[in-house]
Amino acid sequence: MYDAPQTQREVDLTQTKIAARNVQVYYGDTHAIKDVDVNIEDKTVTAFIGPSGCGKSTFLRCLNRMNDTIDVCRVEGDILIDGEDIYDKRVDPVQLRAKVGMVFQKPNPFPKSIYDNVAYGPRIHGLAKNKADLDDIVERALRRGAIWDEVKDRLQSPGTGLSGGQQQRLCIARAVATEPEVLLMDEPWSALDPIATAQVEELIDELRQNYSVVIVTHSMQQAARVSQKTAFFHLGNLVEFGETGQIFTNPEDPRTESYITGRIG
Amino acid sequence: MSDASLQSPSAAPARKGSLHRQDERTRKRNAAEARFRGYGIAAIAVGVFFLVVLAFSIIRSGVPAFTHTVLDVEITLTQQQFDEAEAQLFKTKAYAGYFNATLTAELERRGISVPFDEAAIERLAGKVGGTLREFYRANPDQLGQPVTFELPASSRVDGYFNGRVSRDTLQESRFLMLADLDLVDALSEAGIIHGTFNWNFITGADSGVDNPGGAGIGASVVGSFFMMLVVLFLSLPIGVAASIYLEEFAPQNRFTDLIEVNISNLAAVPSIVFGILGLAVFIQFAHLPQSAPLVGGLVLTLMTLPTIIISTRASLKAVPPSIRDAALGVGASKMQAVFHHVLPLAMPGILTGTIIGLAQALGETAPLLLIGMVGFVARGYPDGFIAGFTEPNSAMPAQIYTWAARADASFYDKAWGGIIILLIFLLTMNIIAIILRRRFERRW
Incomplete structure (x- = not known):
C-alpha cells in the first residue's frame, strides 16, 4: 500500500494506525496545513501542540473527515488508516467516523438522557441486538468513561444536567460506545477545572490500552503528562514529531524550543 | 505597562472631590437616563391605551351581534283549526290570523290594549304564518297542545332595543312604522318581546341582505377551518422540508443565495398579488372550483410558505x-x-412560526376577494368532509368584509361580532403556540 518514499522514513509500519502523507488543507484561498507527514501509532497517545491557529485542530478534524462539513475546506494528500485512504471516493464518512471517534473542545452532550446519549451511537450503527445488549454496551462505555459510578443511579436524567467534567466524560463514553479504533480529542479540557482535567487525563491514559488516542492541546505540561508522542505545529507546518520526552527535553528544531520555553506562542 | 505612571493631567482633577456629592457629568448622565426611562414608559402607556380603546370599542360594538330580540308566544292550535287553514286558498294568511288572535288574547289577559294588524306583525317578526304552518305540517302531533314559538324580531326592532333606532330617528318605511313602536313597547311590557342570546349568529350561515337578524358566522367559520387544513397540511411539510434543505444540505453558492433573497422578498409581497395569482393559476388555468376553501387554502399556502420557511x-x-x-x-x-437532534431542538421555533403564519392566513381577506370567497352563501354548511373543500363557502374575514359593506346598519353590528369571533380564534391559536413551545422546549 505504501509508496516507496514512505518506507524510507524511520517508522515501524506494523504499529502505524494512521499515516498522513503530504497533507495540504485549504480554507478557500488560505493554505492552513502545509505538507504534513505524520505516523500515528496504535495504542499510543499522540499529542498535537502548538500556538493558536497553527492548524492542529484542523489537521485533527481531517482524520475523521469532520472538515467535510465546511464547504470551503479542501484536503489534498493521503491520510491512511490501516493502509486505507480515507479520502478515497468509496469511503463513506459515516463508516469512517464510527471507526474514528471524536471528543470536542466543549462538552456537547445531546439534550437527552445520559442513557440515550451513550446509546445513540450503538443504536444507529446497529451494534446491539436487544435491550439487554444495549444496556451492557452503555454500562461498559460509561465505565470506560470513568463516570459509571457517578451516574448509574440516574441514567434517565438529562445529560446536560451534569457538571462540566462529568459532561466531558459522558462525551468520551459516548465516543467509545461505538467501539472506535481511534479516538480524536480536540482540547477536551478547555472547559474543565483542574480536578476534572486530572480525571480526564487519567482516563486518557487508560483509554490508551484499547485505542489510538490523538489529543490536541495548548498546554505543554498536559502534553508532557499524558502523551507518548508529540507533534509540534507552527503556522500550518508540522515542525517536529517524536517521542514526547525527546521533544520536551531535547528538541531538534529551534522553533520547538522557542515554543516550549515560552518565547513564541 | 510602562505607561501606567503617565497619568493624563486633565483627568486628575475630575477624580477629586467627595463621593457624597454628584459632579456635573454624573448629574447629566443620570438625567438622561431618567428621561429615557420616561420615554419608554410613555411609549408603553400609549400602546396600552390604544389597545384598551381598541378592545373596548370592539366589545362595545360587537356585543349586540350576540343578542337578538325575540317574540315569545305560546300558541295552541287544534286539529280543526289546522284543517280549516289548510282548506283555504291563502293558507299562511289563516295561520297569521291565528297568531294575531292569540297575541291579542294574550295582551288583553294582561290588560294591555294596543291596536295592531297583520301587516304590523309582519314588520315586527316577518312572515309568522309561514313559520307556523311549516311547524305544524312537520309536527302534526303537536296539534292541540300548547307550543311556545320564539320568533326573531326584525332588525329594526332589534335596533330599537339596543338603542340604534329611536322614535326620533326612525324613518317611516315598509320596514317599520312609528305606530309599530307602540306595539313593541306594549309587547315588551307584557314580556312577550325580549332580548336573548343569539345562537344563530355563532352557528348559522349568512342571510339575505334584507334579513340581518338571520345572519350567522358559523358557515364561514367552517370555510376558514377547511382553508386552514389545506394551509397546514401543505405549507408545514413543504416549508420545513425546504428550510431543512436550504439550511443543512444546500451548498452555499450564488444560486442558493438567490433563492434565499427571493424567499425573503416573497414574505413582503402584498397578499392581493397572491390572490390574483391564485385566480389566474388555480381557477382560470387549473379550473379548480371557484369560491372553494381548497383554492383559498392554496392561495394562503403560497402566502404562508415564506413565513414558515423564514x-x-x-x-x-x-x-x-x-x-x-x-x-x-x-x-x-x-x-x-x-x-434525530437538530429538528427536535428547532421544533418549538418551527411550531411557533407555523401557528403565527396560520394566524396571519386566517385573518387574510384580500386574496379571498379575488378568488370569489365573498359570495353570498345560501347553502350554509357543506355536505361532508370532501365537500368542505370543494363547495363554495366564505371565510371569516371575507364574511366580515361582506357584512361591513352591506347597507343595513344591523349588518354593521354583525361585522363587529364577527371580528370578536375572529379575534377569539386568533387568541386561541396564539395560546396553543405558547403551550406547544413550552411543551417542546428543553429546559436542560
Whole structure:
C-alpha cells in the first residue's frame, strides 16, 4: 500500500494506525496545513501542540473527515488508516467516523438522557441486538468513561444536567460506545477545572490500552503528562514529531524550543 | 505597562472631590437616563391605551351581534283549526290570523290594549304564518297542545332595543312604522318581546341582505377551518422540508443565495398579488372550483410558505453547531443528525412560526376577494368532509368584509361580532403556540 518514499522514513509500519502523507488543507484561498507527514501509532497517545491557529485542530478534524462539513475546506494528500485512504471516493464518512471517534473542545452532550446519549451511537450503527445488549454496551462505555459510578443511579436524567467534567466524560463514553479504533480529542479540557482535567487525563491514559488516542492541546505540561508522542505545529507546518520526552527535553528544531520555553506562542 | 505612571493631567482633577456629592457629568448622565426611562414608559402607556380603546370599542360594538330580540308566544292550535287553514286558498294568511288572535288574547289577559294588524306583525317578526304552518305540517302531533314559538324580531326592532333606532330617528318605511313602536313597547311590557342570546349568529350561515337578524358566522367559520387544513397540511411539510434543505444540505453558492433573497422578498409581497395569482393559476388555468376553501387554502399556502420557511430556518440556525458535530462525531449521517437532534431542538421555533403564519392566513381577506370567497352563501354548511373543500363557502374575514359593506346598519353590528369571533380564534391559536413551545422546549 505504501509508496516507496514512505518506507524510507524511520517508522515501524506494523504499529502505524494512521499515516498522513503530504497533507495540504485549504480554507478557500488560505493554505492552513502545509505538507504534513505524520505516523500515528496504535495504542499510543499522540499529542498535537502548538500556538493558536497553527492548524492542529484542523489537521485533527481531517482524520475523521469532520472538515467535510465546511464547504470551503479542501484536503489534498493521503491520510491512511490501516493502509486505507480515507479520502478515497468509496469511503463513506459515516463508516469512517464510527471507526474514528471524536471528543470536542466543549462538552456537547445531546439534550437527552445520559442513557440515550451513550446509546445513540450503538443504536444507529446497529451494534446491539436487544435491550439487554444495549444496556451492557452503555454500562461498559460509561465505565470506560470513568463516570459509571457517578451516574448509574440516574441514567434517565438529562445529560446536560451534569457538571462540566462529568459532561466531558459522558462525551468520551459516548465516543467509545461505538467501539472506535481511534479516538480524536480536540482540547477536551478547555472547559474543565483542574480536578476534572486530572480525571480526564487519567482516563486518557487508560483509554490508551484499547485505542489510538490523538489529543490536541495548548498546554505543554498536559502534553508532557499524558502523551507518548508529540507533534509540534507552527503556522500550518508540522515542525517536529517524536517521542514526547525527546521533544520536551531535547528538541531538534529551534522553533520547538522557542515554543516550549515560552518565547513564541 | 510602562505607561501606567503617565497619568493624563486633565483627568486628575475630575477624580477629586467627595463621593457624597454628584459632579456635573454624573448629574447629566443620570438625567438622561431618567428621561429615557420616561420615554419608554410613555411609549408603553400609549400602546396600552390604544389597545384598551381598541378592545373596548370592539366589545362595545360587537356585543349586540350576540343578542337578538325575540317574540315569545305560546300558541295552541287544534286539529280543526289546522284543517280549516289548510282548506283555504291563502293558507299562511289563516295561520297569521291565528297568531294575531292569540297575541291579542294574550295582551288583553294582561290588560294591555294596543291596536295592531297583520301587516304590523309582519314588520315586527316577518312572515309568522309561514313559520307556523311549516311547524305544524312537520309536527302534526303537536296539534292541540300548547307550543311556545320564539320568533326573531326584525332588525329594526332589534335596533330599537339596543338603542340604534329611536322614535326620533326612525324613518317611516315598509320596514317599520312609528305606530309599530307602540306595539313593541306594549309587547315588551307584557314580556312577550325580549332580548336573548343569539345562537344563530355563532352557528348559522349568512342571510339575505334584507334579513340581518338571520345572519350567522358559523358557515364561514367552517370555510376558514377547511382553508386552514389545506394551509397546514401543505405549507408545514413543504416549508420545513425546504428550510431543512436550504439550511443543512444546500451548498452555499450564488444560486442558493438567490433563492434565499427571493424567499425573503416573497414574505413582503402584498397578499392581493397572491390572490390574483391564485385566480389566474388555480381557477382560470387549473379550473379548480371557484369560491372553494381548497383554492383559498392554496392561495394562503403560497402566502404562508415564506413565513414558515423564514422562521424554520431561524430556529434551525439557532441550534448550536456543537449538537451537529456531536451527532456526526459518533457516526450519524447528516440526515440522522438533522432528524434525530437538530429538528427536535428547532421544533418549538418551527411550531411557533407555523401557528403565527396560520394566524396571519386566517385573518387574510384580500386574496379571498379575488378568488370569489365573498359570495353570498345560501347553502350554509357543506355536505361532508370532501365537500368542505370543494363547495363554495366564505371565510371569516371575507364574511366580515361582506357584512361591513352591506347597507343595513344591523349588518354593521354583525361585522363587529364577527371580528370578536375572529379575534377569539386568533387568541386561541396564539395560546396553543405558547403551550406547544413550552411543551417542546428543553429546559436542560
